[in-house]
Amino acid sequence: MSVLSYLKEFLRPSWLKSFFFAKTAPLENPPYFRDFPQITGNECTNCLSCKMICPCQGAIDVIQENGKWMPYITYGHCVRCGYCVEACPEEVLTSGDILDKKRLEGLEFIHEYKVIVDEEACMGCGNCSTACPANREIDPHIGAGGTAMSDDVLMRVERGKNRVLHNDLCKGCKVCMDTCPNKSIHVVRTVQAVQEAYK
Amino acid sequence: MSLLQSIKNGVRKRSIHVCYVNTGSCNGCDIEILACLSPRYDIEQYGIYVHNNPREADVILVTGGMSPQWIDKLPDLFDRVPEPKAVVTIGNCPISGCVFNRPGCVIDPPVSKYIPVTAAVPGCPPRPTEIINAILSAADELFKNHEEKKEAKK
Known part of the structure; x- marks a missing residue:
């Protein structure tokens, strides 16, 4: 009797339908998903902002092809952090909603260079001061030992x-x-991320 | 194609047994595999079952960038998987070593140096949808008409 009741239950059309044609969730990414950076088609100026901000080695390269520079992402190295998309001044790359957010909130990366001298190791040979192009522009008469009369040198x-x-x-x-x-x-x-309102 | 072969194809398509191997990853990819088991992605609806036993598995999911302890053990583990078998590597580490591949580190990527890899899913970590897509497409291609392919090879 119980067997019959089971059979009756299993032959119910609605049960059969849901058993054989169970609806599977679609394998789709949401629109805000930050995938690997894609090229928008804007012209790349080879400023290498993307490569300098990239935290992974070998993830992004700027390659010249038919006289045009283009960033090239290496899968397997890129971690999809989206820094290159945010750092690019020409908006060559795009990924998810990063560019929209950047425009909306006025996000920007500002950077500065810092020269650090190890006092212990420096022996005062002056090679660095003599070779520095910023130094030579200000004081062309800088000595071979790196001694300069000017106080404005780097x-x-x-x-x-x-x-x-x-x-x-x-x-x-x-x-x-x-x-x-x-x-x-x-x-x-050193790189700092700033927002327009706090500049 | 014989009737038996078509039945086997149909069965194999909806019954993929998976075993995951962590060869020194940071657990990010492992958590992403774990998310595949959760109700949101639910890999069992695609006919993928997790067995952490290589002798029962069809597909092994490798995460991590090959730590030295795994160098002799991973090929050994791969040999224990019955035919037909496939290897899907998850994340950047099995491809390049990602953040662990720095001077002075002892890991030895890529994994494809040690075992034949069918599919690699890049990302740090990849989305669960990408993992499921890779398993399904790799398994379908590799397990289809397995017996006929084996005959043709002989």
Whole structure:
């Protein structure tokens, strides 16, 4: 008797329908999902803002193809943080709602360069002060030992050590880092995210 | 295609047994796999079942960037999976090592150096929908007409 009741239950059309044609949830991403950055078609100026802000190594490269620069995302390295989309001044990349949010809230990345000299390691040879293009623009007569008469230079050798006088002149070329014989000078790029209202 | 083969195809399409292997990941991808089991994504409605036993599995999901302890164990584990089998790697780590691949680190990506990988899902971590899509598409391609393919290989 109970078997019959079970059979009756299982042969009910509505049960059969829901059993064989169960509706599966659609495998779709929501519109606000921040996928891998896509190219919008704006012209890339090869400023490398995207590559400098990228926290992952090898995730983004700016490649020249047929005379046009274009960012190229490497899958498997990119973590979809969306910093490159936000940092690009030309809006070359897009991902989810990042660009809309950026325009709405006036988000921006501002950066500055900081020159740090390791006092312990610096031996005052003056290679960095002599090689620095910002220094040479201000004081063309800068000495081979990095001693300068001008007080407006970025850095100069004082009392056998290299001293940084005006950090804001640094353009981040890192020539000083290349010329330093014992790696005692470092150029650090610090980035700050600001909103229009708080500028 | 014989009748038996078509029945096997139909059954295999709705019965994919999955085993996941963490080869030194940060657990981000593992949590994303866990989200697939939750009612929102619910992988069992697609016929994917989780068995953490390689001898029962059809598909192994590899997360993590190959820590040295796994280098001899992962190929061993792969050998224990019965045919037909597929490997789906989840996340960036099995492809590139992602944030763990730094100077001085001991991990040794990619996973495809040690076992044949069918599909790789990039992302840090990937969405559950991407994981389910990868498992379904990889398993469908690989398990379809398995017996006939094996005959043709001989």
